[in-house]
Amino acid sequence: MTTENAPILKVGISIGDTNGIGFEVIMKTFSDSRMHQICTPVVYGSAKTASFQRKALNQPDFAYQTIKSNADIIDRKINLINLWDEEIKTDFGVANDIGGKYAFKSLQAAVTDVKQQLVDVLVTAPINKKNIQQEGFNFAGHTEYLAQETQSKNYCMMLVSDAMRIAFVTGHVPLHKVATQITTDTIIAKLRVMHESLKRDFGIRKPRIAVLGLNPHAGDDGLIGNEENNIITPAINEARHAGFLLAGPFSADGFFGAGQHQKFDGILSMYHDQGLIPFKALSFSSGVNFTAGLPIVRTSPDHGTGYDIAGKGIASESSFREAVYLAMDIYNQRANYDEINANPLQISKKHNER
Numbered sequence: 346m347t348t349e350n351a352p353i354l355k356v357g358i359s360i361g362d363t364n365g366i367g368f369e370v371i372m373k374t375f376s377d378s379r380m381h382q383i384c385t386p387v388v389y390g391s392a393k394t395a396s397f398q399r400k401a402l403n404q405p406d407f408a409y410q411t412i413k414s415n416a417d418i419i420d421r422k423i424n425l426i427n428l429w430d431e432e433i434k435t436d437f438g439v440a441n442d443i444g445g446k447y448a449f450k451s452l453q454a455a456v457t458d459v460k461q462q463l464v465d466v467l468v469t470a471p472i473n474k475k476n477i478q479q480e481g482f483n484f485a486g487h488t489e490y491l492a493q494e495t496q497s498k499n500y501c502m503m504l505v506s507d508a509m510r511i512a513f514v515t516g517h518v519p520l521h522k523v524a525t526q527i528t529t530d531t532i533i534a535k536l537r538v539m540h541e542s543l544k545r546d547f548g549i550r551k552p553r554i555a556v557l558g559l560n561p562h563a564g565d566d567g568l569i570g571n572e573e574n575n576i577i578t579p580a581i582n583e584a585r586h587a588g589f590l591l592a593g594p595f596s597a598d599g600f601f602g603a604g605q606h607q608k609f610d611g612i613l614s615m616y617h618d619q620g621l622i623p624f625k626a627l628s629f630s631s632g633v634n635f636t637a638g639l640p641i642v643r644t645s646p647d648h649g650t651g652y653d654i655a656g657k658g659i660a661s662e663s664s665f666r667e668a669v670y671l672a673m674d675i676y677n678q679r680a681n682y683d684e685i686n687a688n689p690l691q692i693s694k695k696h697n698e699r
Contacts, residue, residue: 353384354465354673355418359455360390361470362477364436364444365650366660368398371470373662374669376406381421384673387464388425389451393432395425401435402658415463428454437656445476453481456494459641466642466672470665471650474517485517488636491643500638501538503611504621504647505671506628510547511612511620512539512637523616527559527572532580535613540589542637543611545682546675552610555600556581556593559615563596577615597623630661633668635675642676644668 361367368390375386388395392411399407409423418424428450433443452469459467474486484490492500503512514535515526536554543552557563558577560570567574577594585591595605597614601623606612614620624632625647632647646664654660 353382353420354676355463356384356386356669356672357455357459357464357467358386358388359451359467359469360388360394360448361451362440362444362448362473362650363394363433364439364441364655365471365473365652366655367448367470367650368395369402369404369655369658369660370646370662370665372399372402372404372407373660374666375423376404380666380669381423384669385418385420386423386669387415387418387458388423389428389455389458390425391429391433391447392425392427393430394435394447397435401437401656415458426454438652440473440476440650440652442476445473445479448472448477449479449482452487452490456491459643460495466644466676468665468668468672469643469645471646471648473650487634487643487645488516491636491639491641495639495641497639499534499538500636501535503539503542503635503637504624504628504632505635506624506632506647506667508627509606509612509624510543510610511606511614511624513614513617513620515616517617520616520618524559524572527576527615529576529580529583532556532577532613533584536580536584536589536591538638539611539613540584546635546637546642546679547610548678548682549610551590553590553592553608554611554613555595555605555609556591556613557597557600557615557619558594561596561598563594630663631667632664633671635671642672642679644672644675 358371409425410419411425411427433447455467458464469487482490488502501512502516503510512535514532515523518526540552543549559572562569564570564573573594581591581593597619634645634647636643646668648664651660
């Protein structure tokens with residue numbers, strides 16, 4: 346348990362689309378004073394925007410300190426870094442250029458600081474992938490932007506909950522392009538990222554990973570498609586030779602329908618909806634989006650901007666709160682793993698001397 350004198354993590358938070366539910370779930374999460382005992386939230390936004398949203402959404406318990414930079418952070422308080430002084434119009438539920446422009450300002454500043462280790466982890470509120478497109482952001486989503494900003498070539502999107510951990514070979518790509526982007530090498534690369542993340546970030550010594558097929562019935566031995574025989578199975582076999590514990594390829598409907606996801610530490614899905622539909626069906630209120638393979642720790646709630654409920658004060662903060670918890674857990678687990686593996690003989694010696 347965190348004590349008064351123990352260092353706690355600084356959680357950098359980007360506010361997402363200003364017309365969505367991002368600020369609402371941030372305010373609801375940190376209005377609970379117990380959160381300040383386990384972390385120091387650092388919100389990248391604007392005092393004027395925060396003041397408007399706090400009043401509009403009736404969140405008087407969201408008491409923040411407005412600061413100019415990370416040098417002014419106050420531990421165990423809500424810190425709001427004031428990035429812009431102009432008043433911007435908030436149109437709840439409307440997808441417009443203003444929402445995208447200021448979402449990117451917030452994200453840029455938060456990413457800069459987490460890269461420089463001025464904050465420890467990054468939690469991103471939802472963006473609109475279309476209206477955020479502008480100079481400096483020409484990406485399909487957070488994942489791809491963060492990969493470029495951290496110069497990460499091998500990474501993958503992973504959705505995490507108590508029910509499952511599921512990663513993806515392809516992410517934000519049109520469905521008609523999925524088959525062309527699935528290769529044996531790509532699958533092996535994603536398996537390596539996932540395998541390492543399950544060990545380093547989640548503390549699983551020998552992860553068991555299930556691999557889903559691409560086609561209905563996992564191709565039915567070539568009757569409905571050859572990707573399983575020609576691409577996916579060879580990738581599984583090669584990764585097994587490297588020491589991975591793998592099973593598959595599984596037919597996705599039967600796999601989830603029979604509850605087989607409960608038997609594995611991780612699941613590799615071939616494309617976005619194949620994995621996200623069962624994940625959100627089982628974990629919508631508590632699921633977290635985590636980008637595996639980055640040198641920084643980044644999480645996000647598993648929902649979008651919530652335009653349909655924005656401004657109504659009814660958005661649930663559960664997924665955002667879980668994203669904060671997971672970011673801190675991964676940061677601490679990663680530090681522990683790196684310490685042990687930096688000098689395993691020394692750690693072993695200390696253990697034996699106890």
